[in-house]
Amino acid sequence: MPVAGIGSASPTQEPPMAALDVPQEADLRKCVHCGLCLNACPTYRELGVEMDSPRGRIYQMVEVSEGRSPVSDHYVEHIGLCLACRACETACPSGVQYGRLIEGALAQIENSVRRSWPERLVRWLAYDKLLRSPLLLKAAGYGLLFYQRSGLARMLSESGVLAELGRLGDLAQLAPEAQSPFFFSNIGRVYSAEGDTRHRVALLAGCMQNVFFSRLNEATVRVLRKNGCEVTVPAGQVCCGALQVHAGLRSIGREQAQQNITALEGGEFDAYITNTAGCGSVLKEYPDLFEHDPEWHGRASAFAAKMRDVSEFLASIDLNTDLAPIHARITYQDSCHLLHGQKIAEAPRKLFRAIPGLELHELPMSDICCGSAGVYNIEHTDVSMALLEDKMHMVASTKANMIVTANPGCMLQLQAGASRFGPDIPVLHVVELLDRAYAGLLPSLR
Ligand code: SF4
Ligand code: SF4
Incomplete structure (x- = not known):
């Protein structure tokens, strides 16, 4: 649902926003190239290549940032192979915030590289349309449900048609099971606590979780209620934007963030809960998306201060x-x-x-x-x-x-x-x- 003021940044705001969407020099300068992060890095352990290590990737970011190298295919390949798992961040004694760096590098690539039209089409459909629209997600979920339950999936797999379809066939085979009834019908509802109400919390239900992890979302509501929580699944919430931010599409991520902040901030909740660590990480880092914008940075900071992973929240209260x-x-x-x-x-x-x-x-x-x-x-x-x-x-x-x-x-x-x-x-x-x-x-x- 469109929210007043979202996406209405004046042209004068554009340059600082764009300047944010690259690895920041102050972050790059923290790396002293000691290599203490190398053994923590899964891609370095697997591939044994310096350019696929955190130190090597930071070196390449510096080269691009200082204009000594272009955003080349080589750069795109090594940055693209990073899992963005941030194990290097935990290992680093110098406090390098690698998560910020890789997100900046991915955004820089997104803004510099001209992709083929089929790739642009797929990314536009997935990141800008499907993930942002509960209606489209629901329609896709029902389509998938029919495909999986009608016997069509088995027939196509056994006939070898999926193998012929290459990447598309792989995707069809990898698709998780759609879980009907979907969780979308719970959005906008309030569930009372079992026993005395000790906490008022808002559940962020995610995007694809509404189709593929409906039972997990229901379990989350039940466990929270068992622990004295009145659980609201606020209307107006959308996908957190994590997949877009990790794909370098930070401007879409900002719009998603603004919609979620607007949907939740008036609710006087004690905490906002997610059961998805990948979403939680980005939701807690919403302020990083608005370093150029004091008003939204403040609202994002207030939002992030209430954000909790479900296990973090449950471990912090008097557990039933x-x-x-x-x-x-x-x-x-x-x-x-x-x-x-x-x-x-x-x-x-x-x-x-x-x-x-x-x-x-x-x-x-x-x-x-x-x-x-x-x-x-x-x-x-x-x-x-x-x-x-x-x-x-x-x-x-x-x-x-x-x-x-x-x-x-x-x-x-x-x-x-x-x-x-x-x-x-x-x-x-x-x-x-x-x-x-x-x-x-x-x-x-x-
Ligand atoms: S990221 Fe940290 S641990 Fe890795 S090389 Fe740089 S300073 Fe050393
Ligand atoms: S985020 Fe993970 S894969 Fe990427 S450089 Fe750091 S440790 Fe390696």
């Missing part, structure tokens, strides 16, 4: 411990945008400790990306699968019978890993595990 035992041996994959983006490691582990009978067996190198990274697994399938295979070997070493993580994209990637490389065990979100413990249901273990 009326939890049934779950006798399972789990391992936990830290979602990059929760651990490295939001610096949250302890909260999910604290919640696990609250569930009687649950055994957490720490995953070696759980701080290394599983290869999901938004649409990275579609754009760079080989690197993504190599990372996933390594990850599943680590999972096998824990002898866990369930994987738990904190981000829907990681769940899909780990589910793909479980069926492709094994061990073939269920993958749950932190909040789904809590939901089952509150309901007294044992998660199904294969």
Whole structure:
């Protein structure tokens, strides 16, 4: 829904906005090229190439920033191979904010490179139309539901037609299951707390989560209600803009941010909740999108101050411990945008400790990306699968019978890993595990 004032920046505001959409010199200067981040970097570990390490990428950004190199195909390739997982940011002793740098570099590429028309068309349809329109997302969801449930998907797969379609066929096969009824019908609703109301929270339901993770969103509402929260799913909210910002489309990300801020800021909520670490990271960093604009920067800062990941929020309140035992041996994959983006490691582990009978067996190198990274697994399938295979070997070493993580994209990637490389065990979100413990249901273990 259009919001008054959005997208109406005067022409005089354009230059400072554009100047923001490149790696900032002050951020680049912080890197002292020590290389202490190299071993934390999944692409450097996988490819062994300096230009695919954080230090190498920062070096290339400096070269472009100082005009010694153009935005070449070579630059686009090495920057594009970055997962934006921000493990280097955690490892860096000099406080380099690599997340800001890579987002600036991706925006710079977007503004400098002339893409082919089919690519422009796909990006326009996906980032500017589909993700921004609940109506289009719903229509696409129903189309996908028909495709998956009518037998058409199986028929096309068995007949070999999908294999002939190349990339499009791969995408059709990779598409997660659409979960009907979709969560869209809950937007605009208010759910009362179970028992006394101790908190008033707003749930950001996401964009594709309304189609592919409807049950996770419902579980999130149930768990929050069990913890004394009145949960509003505010009308007027839209996709957070994370996928656009990570694709270099910061101007679309700004418009998304303005719509969400406008939709939520008048609600007098104690906290804004997301169950998606990748979204949470960008939602908490909305102020970075408005460094040129004092009014929106202030509103974005007030918004970000209330933003919480669901595990962060639950770990910070007096948790309802009326939890049934779950006798399972789990391992936990830290979602990059929760651990490295939001610096949250302890909260999910604290919640696990609250569930009687649950055994957490720490995953070696759980701080290394599983290869999901938004649409990275579609754009760079080989690197993504190599990372996933390594990850599943680590999972096998824990002898866990369930994987738990904190981000829907990681769940899909780990589910793909479980069926492709094994061990073939269920993958749950932190909040789904809590939901089952509150309901007294044992998660199904294969
Ligand atoms: S990003 Fe940090 S750790 Fe990596 S080379 Fe630069 S200063 Fe060193
Ligand atoms: S964000 Fe991740 S993949 Fe990119 S340079 Fe940093 S550690 Fe490597």
